[in-house]
Amino acid sequence: MKIKCIAIGKTKNQELISIITSYISKIEHYINFEFIIINDIKSTKNKKVQKNKEGELLLSKIKKNEHVIVLDENGKEYSSISFSNFIQHHMSSSKKEIIFLIGGAYGFSEKILERANQKISLSKMTFSHQMVRILFLEQLYRGFTILKNEPYHNN
DSSP states (O other): OOEEEEEEEEOOOOOHHHHHHHHHHHTTTTTTEEEEOOOOOOOOHHHHHHHHHHHHHHHTOOOOTTTEEEEEEEEEEEHHHHHHHHHHHHHHSSSSSEEEOBBTTTTHHHHHHHHHEEEEEOOSSOHOOOOHHHHHHHHHHHHHHHHHHHHSSSO
């Protein structure tokens, strides 16, 4: 199985890039993983137009048969252990690839939300779309260490 994470907008802060790169490297020890960045759309002053343009870009990167999970504040929340079980469930299924989407500053278009097979939330709190990358990658890495019964996660 392969996991992809597709995010809108480049990270400019070198410290954040370093953390993201570190987690990607750790995750790649467990699974075929790809982290894709889609360039920012020039700000349109209209949130809905911005989300729709970003949504079209995201949809262009998704195949019809791929399982899409959006990181959305209104999605289902998981503990770290239940998220690791969620990962295991998908790895045990017939899915060849799952895609996690991280939207831009204004979230997702309606088309993306309709296309999503599932929605998960990292928290009820709002985070910048840059910080969501780190939080998600850390939880994905933690999930794999839980599945492998490694000491990273303190039970």
